Amino acid sequence: MKQKVLIKVNMNDDKSRSKALKTVVGLSGVESAALQGKERDQLEIVGEGVDSVVLTRLLRKYVGYADLISVGPVPEKKPDQPPATVAAAMEATPQMPVWAYPYPASSQVYQVRDSEPTCSIM
Known part of the structure; x- marks a missing residue:
């Protein structure tokens, strides 16, 4: 039975929070x-x-002061009823916006030539 x-x-800082979460998740049977x-x-x-x-006890050992507040069963959620029509299903799912960025109409390339080369070999 889930509990x-x-x-x-x-936990005073992010380091102790991450250490506590790593300790908890590393235990067998933990789902979330x-x-x-x-x-x-x-x-x-x-x-x-x-x-x-x-x-x-593990949290007290690795993180610091820990106090057990409550232990109880997880309340079961009733499954949601599926939408009756396809249109209702489309409205229920969020749609991602499409962003279109136009490309420039023409790109101009400039080439600069010096009359005097800076290289002494040429």
Whole structure:
């Protein structure tokens, strides 16, 4: 069964955040990890068979202070109903704008020749 674990970790800079994310993602069973909270100091880990106590101990060992906030099941999402018509499906998918840049009509090349060559060999 998938579970969601929320851990508050003392992360002050980007280096400690990346170290915490690498530590969490390296554990077996972890499917996703994300930074949460106003100060981006909470890790939300989703996975199957993840031991939250082992995860908290690893974060304490490699990053610093870590506090286990909550462990619970992941709420299941209901599948969306597919659009009834092709036109509705086309409206639902975002379309990328096409940007056309015109090429210059004519390009002019200038060649400059000096009457006196700068090279003494010639």
